[in-house]
Amino acid sequence: MNTYTVALQGRDEVADRTMAFHFDKPEGFAYKPGQAVDLTLPQQSGAEPQVHTFSLVSAPYQNELAIATRMRDSAYKRALRALADGAQLTLQGPSGSLTLSEKKIRPAVLLAGGIGITPFLSMLRQATHDASPRPLALLYSNRRPEDAAFLHELQQLAQRNPHMRLIATMTQMEQSRQPWDGDTGLIDAAKVKRAAEGYDDPIYYLAGPPGLVDFLRDLLEDAGVDEDDIRSEEFFGY
Structure with a gap:
């Protein structure tokens, strides 16, 4: 370096x-x-x-x-x-190697917990700037809207980028002072399936606390996703 x-x-x-x-x-x-x-x-x-x-x-x-x-x-x-x-x-x-595949423009499903959003925000900003045709889905989990870093910008990126799909979910809305009309509850198989709906041969990228990353990897493998199509590494900056 x-x-x-x-x-x-x-x-x-x-x-x-x-x-x-x-x-x-x-x-x-x-x-x-x-x-x-x-x-x-x-x-x-x-x-x-x-x-x-x-x-x-x-x-x-x-x-x-x-x-x-x-x-x-x-x-x-x-x-x-x-x-x-x-x-x-x-x-x-x-x-770091948590970067989008360059071999071909395969769909990417980004699964983020909390401040694990950071590497994915860079990807989404660049893809939107480049008008990339790569299908991108972000499933982003936080306790409350107050804790969701860059949520407003992500919502704006999803509006600007016709190839981007955003699903944000909150797990502790009973502790929030802000309104929220989006998804609630933990990331589960149903939410992941909805994020990847219609995608042909997607690659899954995981970032967040180690416990969440391990859970998501197990969830994907239980759903039949090949381990070569799941990418993560020790999360930087948590």
């Missing part, structure tokens, strides 16, 4: 306790939607370097790099939050 110095350009809240961080894009930095970077914070005197791997939510066509993360109470997240705009960080990458 190549190493770059990048400057923090800004940040914004994209869901409850979830923030996106925006960085300048180094000249010559090329990546595929779905790939990740290692981000090292400015080192304090005498302290060990703080590094974390994040999927990029930005798409390759954009002139910035961006990540998004739940702001948990960890030393890394506290230091990241405290950075001033303009702070210099070290970036290594890109890395």
